Amino acid sequence: MSGGPGAATGPRGRRRARCAAGLLGALAGLTAGVGLAAHHHLSGTSLLVAVSAFSTHLLALAPVSVALLAAGRRWTGAALAAALTAAAVAAVAPTHAGDPVDVPGGRSLSLLTANVRLGEVDAEGLVAAVERSGADVVSLQELTPRLRRQLQAAGLDELLPHSLVEAAPGADGIGLWSRTPLTDEARHDELTFPAVSARVVLPDGRPGPTVLGVHVAGPWPQAADDWVRDMAKLPALLQGIAREADAGDSAVLVGGDFNATWGNAQFRDLLQDGYRDVAEQLGASWTATFPAGTAVPPLIGIDHVLVRGAGPQDLRTVTVPGSDHRGLLATVGLPTG
The missing domain is CATH 1.20.58 (Methane Monooxygenase Hydroxylase; Chain G, domain 1)
Incomplete structure (x- = not known):
């Protein structure tokens, strides 16, 4: 039996x-x-x-x-x-x-990029995070006029006194803050959301890198049409920034919310004409930034820092209180020029 x-x-x-x-x-x-x-x-x-x-x-x-x-x-x-x-x-x-580029003799500069969730982050907590990070330049996406005022009251403009800000309702706003002066400031309207760029003046007065802050339209849960168009237009924007940077013998740093990971072919297609992803160069492609602020840890990296003519040295995530993204802090070595 x-x-x-x-x-x-x-x-x-x-x-x-x-x-x-x-x-x-x-x-x-x-x-x-x-x-x-x-x-x-x-x-x-x-x-x-x-x-x-x-x-x-x-x-x-x-x-x-x-x-x-x-x-x-x-x-x-x-x-x-x-x-x-x-x-x-x-x-x-x-x-x-990993495939880092060594830039001998150059000085270091750190860029922090963060999506501030439709302006809903805790302004004081964000300023404290920026101060702890020691960032020289900060790129914020989804910057609303209300959060702009809150950040100013919380001391961000004292910490990083030079800025290029395009605050707007909803997800349209964006801004750059810098520890040192900015020149060649520009707004770019090719994408769904505005992008801004400026050249950082180094502490010794020499022209430094050109920094571009971007925010690509989200592909989910809405239709992906805007995302597809943005990703198709981004290479031309990056190439234009590269030409201007080359004319001034400048490196380029791009920080923002791309709403894409290394797994998206359109994102990998951006890595041309000398542009590289810091996470990829440092062998840290699993650096995850989304979702944040929930019981589920971040699963994917949709926030990126791209570099051209600079050498990545370090990459880490930063908690941004109230955001559904973690911030991304990249430290790079700049050419002596």
Whole structure:
């Protein structure tokens, strides 16, 4: 009579375990395959943008698929999953290997970028975070007139007395603050939300890097049309900034909310004409900034600092009280010029 205590570990139990492992392995492999396809495919819809944004997470299921399929004795499936794992490693390895650029003899400058959640952050807490960070330049997105006044009252303009501010209701506002003077200030209206740029004057009076603050339209939960248009227009904006910077022998720093991760092909397409992502160069592509302020820790990095002609030295996240993003603080070495 069957069904005794040893039945679960008998031949039938082992067959069931192998079957379960095979099914789970196939599911993991399918999910990783979707992630790989999304990683390499230009996103045109909200769903594709979201899947692509998480594609590096999904690719982590590829080796899990190999192990489960092998445990289930699905050898053909395991071989296919092994090939998928190799493709996944090839896709994400560059972001983990790191490729920093050394800028000998230059001085360091730190840039803090933060989305201030429609102006709802705690102004005093934000100013305290800026002070603790030691940032030389700050880029804030979703800066409202009300928060602008609150930040001024909380002492941000005393801490960083030079600014270029385009405060506006909702998500339209943006601003740059600097410890040292700003020159060549400009507003750029190519994207859904305004972008601002200025050249930082170094403490010794020499012209420093050009800093661009950007905010790309969100692809979720609304339709991704504005995001797609912004990501298509950003390369031209970046190239224009690069030409102006080259004319003045200037490095470029770009800080902002791109609403995109390394997994989005459109974001990787921005890394041309000398532009590099600080997280990628430092092998810190898993630096996550969103969501913040909830019981769930940040899962993806949609805030970025791009550099051109500067050498990344350090990257870390900063708590911004009241925001659904963590701030991103990048320290870079500047050429002596």
